[in-house]
Amino acid sequence: MATEVAVAPGHHEDEPDHMANYLIAARGVKSWLVTLDHKRIGVMYLASVILAFFMGGMFALLVRLELLTPGRTIMGAATYNRVFTLHGAVMVFLFIIPSIPAAMGNFILPLMLGAKDVAFPRLNLLSFYIYVVGALFSLFSIISGAVDTGWTFYTPYSTTSSSSVVSMTLGVFILGFSSILTGLNFLVTIHKMRAPGLHWRRLPLFVWGMYATSVMQVLATPVLAITLALLAMEKVLGLGIFDASLGGDPVLFQHFFWFYSHPAVYIMIVPGMAIVSELFATFSRRAIVGYFAVAMSSLGLALLGFLVWGHHMFTSGQSEFSTMLFSALTMLVAIPSGVKVFNWTLTLYKGSIWLTTPMLYALSFLVLFTIGGLTGLFLGTLSTDIHLHDTYFVVAHFHYVMMGGTVMGFLGGLLYWWPKITGKMYDESLAKVSWFFVFVGFNAVFIVQFIMGSRGMPRRYYDYVPEFRPYHQFSTVGSWILAVGFFILAYVLVKSLRSGAKAPPNPWGSAGFEWNTATPPIMQNFAVTPTITRGPYDYHEATEEELWDGFPEDFKKSEP
Amino acid sequence: MNTEPTMQLPGQWSTFGVGYDWLFYFIYWLSVVLFVAVVGAALYFVVKYRRRPGVKSEPTGHYLLLEIGWTVSPLILLVMLFHWGFAGYVSLTAPPPDALDIRVRARKWSWDFEYPNGGHSQDELHVPVGRPVRLILSSEDVIHAMYIPGFRVKRDAVPGSYSTLWFEATHVGRTRYFCAEYCGAAEQPVHEADGTDRYTGHFSMNGWVNIHPVDGPAAESVSGENTWRSGWASYLENVLRAPIDPATGHEVTPAQWGELLYARNQCNTCHSVNGSAMTGPTWQHMFGQNVDLADGTHVLVDENYVRESILQPAVKVVRGFNPVMPSYQGSLTDRQLDALIAYIRTLR
Helix, strand or coil, X not given: CHHHHCCCCCCCCCCCCCCCECCCCCCCHHHHHCCXXXXXXXXXHHHHHHHHHHHHHHHHHHHHHHCCCCCCCCCCHHHHHHHHHHHHHHHHHHHHHHHHHHHHHHHHHHHHHCCCCCCCHHHHHHHHHHHHHHHHHHHHHHHCCCCCCCCCCCCCHHHHCCCCXXXXXXXXXXXXXXXXXXXXXXXXHHHHCCCCCCCHHHCCHHHHHHHHHHHHHHHHHHHHHHHHHHHHHHHHHXXXXXXXXXXXXXXXXXXXXXXXXXXXXXXXXXXXXXXXXXXXXXXXXXXXXXXXXXXXXXXXXXXXXXXXXXXXXXCCCCCHHHHHHHHHHHHHCHHHHHHHHHHHHHHHCCCCECCCHHHHHHHHHHHHHHHHHHHXXXXXXHHHHHHHCCEHHHHHHHHHHHHHHHHHHHHHHHHHHHHHHHCECCCHHHHHHHHHHHHHHHHHHXXXXXXXXXXXXXXXXXXXXXXXXXXXXXXXXXXXXXXXXXXXXXXXXXXXXXXXXXXXXXXXXXXXXXXXXXXXXXCCECCCCCCCCCCCCCHHHCCHHHHHHCCHHHHHHHCC | XXXXXXXXXXXXXXXXXXXXXXXXXXXXXXXXXXXXXXXXXXXXXXXXXXXCCCCCCCCCCCCHHHXXXXXXXHHHXXXXXXXHHHHHHHHHHCCCCCCEEEEEEEECCEEEEECCCCCXXXXXXXXXXCCEEEEEEEECCCCEEEEEHHHCEEEEECECCCEEEEEEECCCEEEEEEECCCCCECCCCEECCCCCEECCEHHHCCEEEEEECCCCCCHHHCCHHHHHHCCHHHHHHHXXXXXXXXXXXCECCHHHHHHHHHHHCCHHHCCCCCCCCCXXXXXXXXXXXXXXXXXXXXXXXXXXXXXXXXXXXXXXXECCCCCCCCCCCCCCCHHHHHHHHHXXXXXX
């Protein structure tokens, strides 16, 4: 069935070689720009999000540098407000939301499903170009005076700000459609393009994670689009929706905004969890304990993600009744999160653990996400939240989840699939050095922010009272350690591209389905549609040699 | 109780401090235990089960009871945390009826505090020790938030409506307050005479809460950082003076001004203050009561309801009356609305 649907990629090209490595199957810039191959689109996304991550990271370093001393260090207050806004907006909308789903999901998902492409290859390319156009609008906003509203665009500040809010919100509005189309594409792909024998109980946990993420992208993102459209209409046409002086309700914006942006938090973290599940299985040589519970917990998070937006507004003046309800629902988030963490930990038990760099990132995820999750208890509990709301405690909490969680998952997945994507190995020992700097630097930046926050340092402050100075300095020095880690990592990746050793077909001895194709994959992924006869984590069914060379029955079944 | 900060929390300056800090440190130690258990187990397994040649991993079995266990057992803890958090929150939102009302107006980038006698202070809040104080917050432009870490309280000041927070200070002295909701900054700094640049914005909207003793030296004998030492009554009378009505030469409190407005704007043609129903409901014993509305629902008469009823009278009409009142949107300033509300409060 899948054979007929997905022959489309590159058909109008001058006869690319479908059996050749996808990187060389067609040549020239144009063959990339008009490609319908999910792998190439994934690679273009990957390059884009890494660029965005670099940009957002630079803004972060500027923010930390400015906070090195109280008062002015390198920039004025108005500039500082723009820089931290851009850090947030670029990281959230240009990097972290598309990072794992659009870049790695695009590349890996069809390989895991035994499909030749996603369900709608043209839509896939369109969503990439929508991303590019949205990114250009955001960049235009940056050069035309930038935005100083914070990435949350709270009204009435955003509707009265003289900075270029409209082009930024328009950019984010456009980016949203890219996200919706990718989600839709993945949903249909997962439902309709699974190889014979790949029933739901055999789906890799990465695919389950992508499924939950896609549901949220399709259902939540339109609300953001509507909200930002209303914001732009109020700003341009003077329509009174959020502005109290025009008869609107400023808090309504927060409801609308968080109705998307809270699910968006799970759009960001669930893919990270999805990658980590794969890493734990591969490098422990063991099926994830409680496979079904872990899969369902992704869907559980997706569902709960829609019901807790009000916990961003405990001090905003929503009714006491809603506040109580949102606090209770927020507490429930701990259940699926706990299920994942406990099951990963137990997966290590009696495993055969190989501490590669991807596995180090998976373990970092476990440690840092646990801190991020536990500090969430302080914020879900009503009375403790009141004091901590809008302080550095919240900043530290969400960086432990978003960066300690998602970014660690992203980096783990990047190195894990690097040989699959590029066909080359990277320098493992240097990669471990970079991991060390990233891990230590990250903790140095953010652990002190918990203390600062609980002692009363509000967030988004250009200046601070003298007692917070030592904490800020510690944090800023941490940001330099972190930056060193990332530069070493960049060097490792560039070196691998230029002179890395050729990757073996299955460098990690993984039972995952994506390793059943050539490394790097051929243009149409599989010479013959594979028939799946086992689960993705059936390590106990193969001998040591078979793990490296391929499960015997996979090859038997894929012969015509 | 201690006004010295601990490792993680600021000093305790209000009655909320002890309970708050207990819950905070309870969650903290709970987190430490869980963290050590999870991460300790993970690290132990990583070392113990590191890959060795010839040693295979053990196939994953089914652990149904364990799965159910760690899905259900956290619920008990979560219900406990929710309960304590909610109980604390309820006490944060329910000020005692005898609380001293201070009207707080936020704007970019300063705070104005108006005391019951009509006196004002800018950027420095003055409160008496040992007496519940309720802040009635509003904003004149964008959203701000009053945050007093020493009191463990925070509340947004939203344009177009009133929000409240309350506390009871337990020690004389001073503790900082901050604006906690991002509200921008001036595009350019102010160039000071000494050559430095002074930046203003969200980050500069902070100051001191001065907690005065009930009895203490006269206001004139203290100044600067020691302002808080003066007795509350003396400070209120001599520094936070009520404004003088130029026409009469007498002091005017907001409530007295409201009474003047009541007559001057002809509110009295439809609303009595002696309990008799006229075209509109009487103001006597109205504030703080639940009233039935024409649409069958009911509403608590508080600051927000009175404000709404003056600006948009047709939205929530009291049962038994006709929606005939004109809107005063644009013809009464925010300050005049506040004065009318203060007057109505005195009639309850």
